[in-house]
Amino acid sequence: MKKQIAILGSTGSIGTQALEVVAAHPDLFEVYCLTANNQADLLIRQALQFRPNTVVIANEAHYEKVRDALQDHDIKVFAGASALCEVVEMPGVDIVLTAMVGYAGLAPTLRAIAAHKTIALANKETLVVAGDLVCRKVQEYKTAILPVDSEHSAIFQCLAGEAGNPIEKILLTASGGPFRTKSLEEMAKVTRRDALKHPNWSMGAKITIDSASMMNKGFEAIEARWLFGVPMSRIEILVHPQSIVHSMVQFRDGSVKAQLGAPDMRLPIQYAFTYPDRVETDFPRADFAALGQLTFERPDVQRFRNLQLAFDAAARGGNAPCILNAANEVAVSAFLHDRIGFLAMSDLIADTMAGAAFVEHPGYEDYVASDAEARQLASSLLTKYL
Ligand code: NDP
Ligand code: MG
Numbered sequence: 001m002k003k004q005i006a007i008l009g010s011t012g013s014i015g016t017q018a019l020e021v022v023a024a025h026p027d028l029f030e031v032y033c034l035t036a037n038n039q040a041d042l043l044i045r046q047a048l049q050f051r052p053n054t055v056v057i058a059n060e061a062h063y064e065k066v067r068d069a070l071q072d073h074d075i076k077v078f079a080g081a082s083a084l085c086e087v088v089e090m091p092g093v094d095i096v097l098t099a100m101v102g103y104a105g106l107a108p109t110l111r112a113i114a115a116h117k118t119i120a121l122a123n124k125e126t127l128v129v130a131g132d133l134v135c136r137k138v139q140e141y142k143t144a145i146l147p148v149d150s151e152h153s154a155i156f157q158c159l160a161g162e163a164g165n166p167i168e169k170i171l172l173t174a175s176g177g178p179f180r181t182k183s184l185e186e187m188a189k190v191t192r193r194d195a196l197k198h199p200n201w202s203m204g205a206k207i208t209i210d211s212a213s214m215m216n217k218g219f220e221a222i223e224a225r226w227l228f229g230v231p232m233s234r235i236e237i238l239v240h241p242q243s244i245v246h247s248m249v250q251f252r253d254g255s256v257k258a259q260l261g262a263p264d265m266r267l268p269i270q271y272a273f274t275y276p277d278r279v280e281t282d283f284p285r286a287d288f289a290a291l292g293q294l295t296f297e298r299p300d301v302q303r304f305r306n307l308q309l310a311f312d313a314a315a316r317g318g319n320a321p322c323i324l325n326a327a328n329e330v331a332v333s334a335f336l337h338d339r340i341g342f343l344a345m346s347d348l349i350a351d352t353m354a355g356a357a358f359v360e361h362p363g364y365e366d367y368v369a370s371d372a373e374a375r376q377l378a379s380s381l382l383t384k385y386l
Pocket of ligand 2: 149150220251
């Protein structure tokens with residue numbers, strides 16, 4: 001039986017790599033559903049190649065174009081954010097890969113969980129915003145979240161065969177991004193173009209900026225906390241510029257397990273699809289002799305304030321990480337439009353976190369309201385930094 005996969009965000013960096021994995025194993029996987037937001041032409045090409053049952057174009061402005069292109073091909077076409085929530089429930093779907101970016105991933109992920117689908121989770125913002133709620137729903141509906149984020153896939157692989165052995169510490173590795181060795185004075189002047197040059201990974205624009213600011217690592221710590229049930233105090237960030245050790249787990253006897261490999265997202269994507277099996281690939285292999293050395297250093301939270309802001313939000317709990325995420329989405333978008341400087345992003349996020357209403361035990365509606373409030377507040381505070 002081939003696994004039927006729904007790819008939310010098939011036109012993005014993770015989505016297109018997931019399609020490479022599917023194309024390499026036509027005996028194992030079939031695409032049931034593809035979704036995109038704006039890249040209608042690419043979505044049409046993907047649909048003609050992979051022949052899914054259904055496609056969704058989230059931005060309704062492109063609906064007619066996609067519908068007309070696919071009408072003779074027996075592929076259903078829907079549009080709008082609500083359609084994203086509906087397709088994940090389709091009985092034919094086995095696995096939902098959440099590869100869209102940002103808060104928009106939360107609602108369809110919750111719907112997929114409630115429909116008992118296995119989630120291959122790339123969209124880490126879902127766990128940052130509402131990790132508590134998402135984990136409760138996973139238990140309630142007895143389904144599974146398989147991590148796609150490379151660090152979390154590494155931790156997940158380290159934990160194989162360790163049921164009952166408590167984690168002493170998670171060592172979450174970080175490349176350090178393009179500004180790892182820059183001074184604060186230099187970071188004050190970096191441009192969008194500088195920040196978009198990631199040393200080891202080619203990714204979508206938003207996560208690339210999050211990596212440069214290290215907000216990505218703060219998000220990943222929160223993601224790890226929910227995925228593996230480990231308190232933030234047991235999650236240590238370790239800067240590892242080569243991105244070969246994808247993360248490590250230290251157990252109570254002091255033993256440390258790590259998962260290593262060349263930096264290639266197709267590997268964790270494929271592992272989430274084939275878990276618990278491993279199937280062969282022609283992906284590049286790590287050449288340790290050529291690498292010569294692997295290095296590690298502590299992160300600098302003075303220069304990378306977003307990392308501290310993320311840990312602060314997690315310590316506060318409640319809706320604080322939801323506010324953090326919304327403020328960050330506004331900040332990153334403003335930075336990508338050359339509206340604020342690189343370091344001002346942290347100021348904007350801190351100001352938004354200080355100003356938005358705190359809710360200690362949020363439910364779904366509280367998260368929706370907090371996200372909207374924090375976005376509005378961050379957008380109004382933005383004028384201070386223009
Ligand atoms: P991209 O920006 O490359 O792709 C995002 C995808 O989501 C595109 O298909 C886009 O559609 C779609 N999309 C964007 N906004 C919406 C929306 N509002 N509603 C529906 N669909 C939307 O992002 P990445 O692939 O880099 O990242 C995806 C997720 O995976 C993020 O959460 C990221 O943090 C996570 N991740 C990514 C990694 C990577 O290597 N790229 C590594 C680990 C995690 P369109 O292009 O058609 O507009
Ligand atoms: Mg990662």
